[in-house]
Amino acid sequence: xxxxxxxxxxxxxxxxxxxxxxxxxxxxxxxxxxxxxxxxxxxxxxxxxxxxxxxxxxxxxxxxxxxxxxxxxxxxxxxxxxxxxxxxxxxxxxxxx
Amino acid sequence: xxxxxxxxxxxxxxxxxxxxxxxxxxxxxxxxxxxxxxxxxxxxxxxxxxxxxxxxxxxxxxxxxxxxxxxxxxxxxxxxxxxxxxxxxxxxxxxxxxxxxxxxxxxxxxxxxxxxxxxxxxxxxxxxxxxxxxxxxxxxxxxxxxxxxxxxxxxxxxxxxxxxxxxxxxxxxxxxxxxxxxxxxxx
Ligand SMILES: [Zn+2]
Numbered sequence: 001x002x003x004x005x006x007x008x009x010x011x012x013x014x015x016x017x018x019x020x021x022x023x024x025x026x027x028x029x030x031x032x033x034x035x036x037x038x039x040x041x042x043x044x045x046x047x048x049x050x051x052x053x054x055x056x057x058x059x060x061x062x063x064x065x066x067x068x069x070x071x072x073x074x075x076x077x078x079x080x081x082x083x084x085x086x087x088x089x090x091x092x093x094x095x096x097x
Numbered sequence: 098x099x100x101x102x103x104x105x106x107x108x109x110x111x112x113x114x115x116x117x118x119x120x121x122x123x124x125x126x127x128x129x130x131x132x133x134x135x136x137x138x139x140x141x142x143x144x145x146x147x148x149x150x151x152x153x154x155x156x157x158x159x160x161x162x163x164x165x166x167x168x169x170x171x172x173x174x175x176x177x178x179x180x181x182x183x184x185x186x187x188x189x190x191x192x193x194x195x196x197x198x199x200x201x202x203x204x205x206x207x208x209x210x211x212x213x214x215x216x217x218x219x220x221x222x223x224x225x226x227x228x229x230x231x232x233x234x235x236x237x238x239x240x241x242x243x244x245x246x247x248x249x250x251x252x253x254x255x256x257x258x259x260x261x262x263x264x265x266x267x268x269x270x271x272x273x274x275x276x277x278x279x280x281x282x283x284x
Contacts, residue, residue: 001225008169009154009239014225016242062242064168 002077004058007084008066021057023047024069025089051075055089058082110207111267123215123278125271128208128259132181134174135167136188138197145191146174146184156238156251165238165251173249173261178203207267209260211274215281216256222277223270224248230255246270 003012029035029043048054054074059067070082071092080092110127117125136142140150143157143164151157151166158164162180165173176184181203188199211220217228223243226233238251246269249261262270 011154016225060168062247063240065171065240066168 002079004070004079005082006060006063006066007068007082008064009060013060013063017060017062019059019061021059021067024055024057053080053092057085111264112207112271115268115271117271118275118278120278121213123211123213123219123281125274126210126212128210130178131203131208132174132176132178132184133201133203133206133261134184134188135200135202136164136172136174136192136197137170137199138192139170140172142188142192142197143172143174145188146176151238154237154239156236165249167240167249175208204264206261206263209262209267209271211258211260213256215278215284216258218281218284219274219277220250220258220260222280223273224250226250243270244273 002015004015004018005012006018026043026047029039032040035043052073052075053071055069055071057067058070059065067085068082069085069087069089071080071089072078073080081090083090112127117127119125136146143150146164147162148157148159148164151164151172153166153169156163156165161177162184163175165175167173174184181201185199185201192199217233220243221228224241226239226241233252235252235254238249240247240249242248243260243262246262246266248270251259251261253259260270
């Protein structure tokens with residue numbers, strides 16, 4: 001079973017306790033009324049979908065309940081690092097398998 | 098007899114009519130009815146309840162009252178059923194307004210006590226955590242899952258666990274634990 005380190009529980013926990021939450025660091029426009037349709041559509045629907053390292057949200061839903069962020073390699077499925085919500089994306093080196 | 102006494106006398110839990118394992122290697126019983134609260138707030142808020150604020154992934158007890166850490170700023174408080182009103186009043190008076198909440202969940206879930214040499218093994222049939230004593234020591238408490246139902250698991254002794262489960266999931270959990278025990282045949 002895949003083990004995911006929860007940055008709040010500070011331990012590795014089985015993947016069954018987690019839910020995926022989509023790409024991380026997608027900021028909602030501060031003033032939607034001043035946003036063009038294209039910019040709003042971009043915010044709502046378009047994601048980076050990289051081959052390689054991807055910053056994404058996860059929730060330890062059947063554990064501490066907290067959302068946090070993880071950087072996962074979309075090729076190898078390896079989670080490189082996890083960090084608390086609100087923290088900046090840590091520096092990582094590309095490791096496309 | 099008062100209305101209250103009539104209600105108590107006729108109260109049936111979700112395990113009514115089920116036969117529970119009662120062996121020396123593994124016994125399963127329903128914990129006494131309890132007052133339960135979810136406290137959202139700072140760990141310091143737990144002090145007004147009784148026990149010290151539990152450390153992450155730990156339970157903390159004082160007398161008949163227990164606080165279990167569920168997450169940052171989230172605690173499960175357990176007390177004897179008759180303490181419900183005083184617990185609520187005591188915490189209401191001390192909780193900082195606006196940054197905390199207290200919700201009575203006494204009847205949302207029930208407590209189970211699992212005891213015996215095979216308790217950890219039966220739990221491991223459905224719970225993906227490592228329940229070896231070194232990985233899940235006495236005193237550890239956490240929300241987790243058992244097959245398809247969420248549980249709160251608290252290790253009170255090497256061979257004794259307290260499990261909290263939402264009441265409508267309780268027969269499902271108990272049935273699978275009994276199956277797990279059957280699967281340990283000969284171990
Ligand atoms: Zn966690």
